[in-house]
Amino acid sequence: MVTERLKDISYAIRDIAIIADEVMKTGKEIYNLNIGDPVKYDFSTPHYISQALAEATFSGQNFYVDSLGVPELRYEVCKYEQNKNSINITPNDILITSGVTEGLFFLFAALLEKKNEILVPGPSYPIYITYSKFFDGVPVEYELNELNNWEPDIDDLRKKISDKTKAILINSPNNPTGVLYNSKNIKQIIELAGEYTIPIISDEIYDQIVFEKKYSCPATFTNDIPIIGLNGFSKAHLATGWRLGYVYYYDRNKQLVELKQSIEKMARARLCANSIAQYAAIEALKNPGSHTDEMVKKLKERRDYSYKRLVEIEGISCNRPDGAFYLFPKLDFNILNKWKNDKDFVINLLKETGICTVYGSGFGNYGINHLRMTFLPNLEKLEIIYDLLVKFVK
Numbered sequence: 001m002v003t004e005r006l007k008d009i010s011y012a013i014r015d016i017a018i019i020a021d022e023v024m025k026t027g028k029e030i031y032n033l034n035i036g037d038p039v040k041y042d043f044s045t046p047h048y049i050s051q052a053l054a055e056a057t058f059s060g061q062n063f064y065v066d067s068l069g070v071p072e073l074r075y076e077v078c079k080y081e082q083n084k085n086s087i088n089i090t091p092n093d094i095l096i097t098s099g100v101t102e103g104l105f106f107l108f109a110a111l112l113e114k115k116n117e118i119l120v121p122g123p124s125y126p127i128y129i130t131y132s133k134f135f136d137g138v139p140v141e142y143e144l145n146e147l148n149n150w151e152p153d154i155d156d157l158r159k160k161i162s163d164k165t166k167a168i169l170i171n172s173p174n175n176p177t178g179v180l181y182n183s184k185n186i187k188q189i190i191e192l193a194g195e196y197t198i199p200i201i202s203d204e205i206y207d208q209i210v211f212e213k214k215y216s217c218p219a220t221f222t223n224d225i226p227i228i229g230l231n232g233f234s235k236a237h238l239a240t241g242w243r244l245g246y247v248y249y250y251d252r253n254k255q256l257v258e259l260k261q262s263i264e265k266m267a268r269a270r271l272c273a274n275s276i277a278q279y280a281a282i283e284a285l286k287n288p289g290s291h292t293d294e295m296v297k298k299l300k301e302r303r304d305y306s307y308k309r310l311v312e313i314e315g316i317s318c319n320r321p322d323g324a325f326y327l328f329p330k331l332d333f334n335i336l337n338k339w340k341n342d343k344d345f346v347i348n349l350l351k352e353t354g355i356c357t358v359y360g361s362g363f364g365n366y367g368i369n370h371l372r373m374t375f376l377p378n379l380e381k382l383e384i385i386y387d388l389l390v391k392f393v394k
C-alpha cells in the first residue's frame with residue numbers, strides 16, 4: 001500500500017524521542033540532549049523579532065506571498081550575505097524556503113535520480129542521507145577524520161568522485177561533529193569541484209555559532225566555482241519553530257541557471273514560505289540584536305563544561321567542537337563491554353537515567369560507535385546529567 005521510497009525514511013534524532021516518550025510515561029524525568037533546538041532551553045526568541053511577527057499578522061500580512069519570498073526579505077538576505085561574506089550576489093539569487101530543510105529537499109529533488117550520487121560528509125546529518133535515498137540517489141559519505149579533529153579527508157573525497165556525482169556537500173560548522181573545516185580543506189574541496197565541474201552545496205546553518213576559530217564562507221574562496229548556500233533563522237535567530245530559511249546561488253559564470261529555474265518551479269508548486277515569519281525576519285536582519293553573541297557566549301561555557309566531564313569518563317573519547325552545539329563522542333566497546341553497540345548504549349542510557357541522546361549509527365556509516373549529545377542545557381542541568389552519565393557507565 002505504501003511506496004518503496006518511504007520505507008527508507010528515518011531520522012534518528014526524532015526517532016529516539018518515541019522511546020523517550022515511553023520512558024517518560026513511567027514517571028522518569030527526561031533530559032533531552034537529542035534535538036538541536038536552543039529555543040527549548042534558556043535561549044528565547046528575541047522579543048523584538050516576536051513583536052515583528054505579531055505586528056505582521058495584526059497588520060494583515062496573512063496572505064500567500066511571493067513563491068520566491070517577500071521581495072524585501074530577499075533584498076535584506078542578499079545585503080546580509082554581501083556584507084558578512086563579501087559574496088557577489090543579487091536579490092534575484094535568493095529563494096526563501098521553509099527552513100534549510102526545504103531548501104535541501106528542493107536541491108536533492110533537482111539533482112538526484114536513477115542512483116546518481118551526492119558526496120556528503122560522514123558522519124552525516126541524517127537528512128542528507130534520507131533525502132538522497134528518497135529521490136533515488138545515493139549518498140556517498142566522504143570521511144571526516146576523527147583523528148584529525150574531524151577535518152575532511154580530501155584524498156578520500158577525491159577517490160569517491162565518480163561520473164555519477166552531482167554535487168559535493170559541505171556542512172561547516174558541522175552537525176554532528178562540531179568541526180569547522182579549515183580554510184585549506186575548503187579550498188581543496190572547491191578545487192576538486194572545479195576540476196570535475198561539480199557544484200558545491202554549503203549548509204551554513206551554524207555559521208554564527210563558532211567559538212575560538214573564525215568562520216569563512218566557502219564562496220569567499222572562489223570566483224568561478226558555483227556554490228549553492230543554505231542558511232536560515234532557526235539557530236542564529238532562535239526561531240526554530242517558525243520554519244524559515246533561504247537558498248542563495250553564488251554563480252558568477254551562470255552554470256546554475258537551469259537548476260535555479262527548476263527549483264523556482266518547485267517553489268511555485270508549494271505556494272510560499274510562512275508569510276508573517278518573513279516579515280519578522282526582515283526586522284531581524286535590519287536590526288541585528290545581541291542575541292546571537294549572547295547565545296555563543298553561554299554555549300561556550302556549556303561546551304567547555306560538557307567536554308571536560310565527558311573526556312574524564314573511561315571508555316569515552318571526544319574531539320572538542322569548534323562550533324554548533326553538539327558533542328560526538330566515541331564509545332570504546334572494549335571497555336564499555338556491557339553494551340552491544342551505540343544504539344544499545346543509547347537506549348539503555350535513556351531507560352536507566354532519562355538522558356536522551358542519539359545513537360551515532362543514525363548519522364551514517366562513520367557515526368557507528370558514537371553518540372550525539374547537545375550541550376544546550378544550563379550548567380546546573382548539565383552537572384546533573386554528567387553525574388548520572390558517570391554513574392551509568394560505571
Ligand SMILES: Cc1ncc(COP(=O)(O)O)c(C=O)c1O
Pocket residue numbers: 036098099100101102125171174175203205231232233234240243244245
Ligand atoms: C546541518 C543542519 N542543516 C539543517 C538543519 C535544519 O535547519 P532548518 O531549521 O532551517 O530547517 C539542521 C537542524 O538541526 C542542521 O543541523
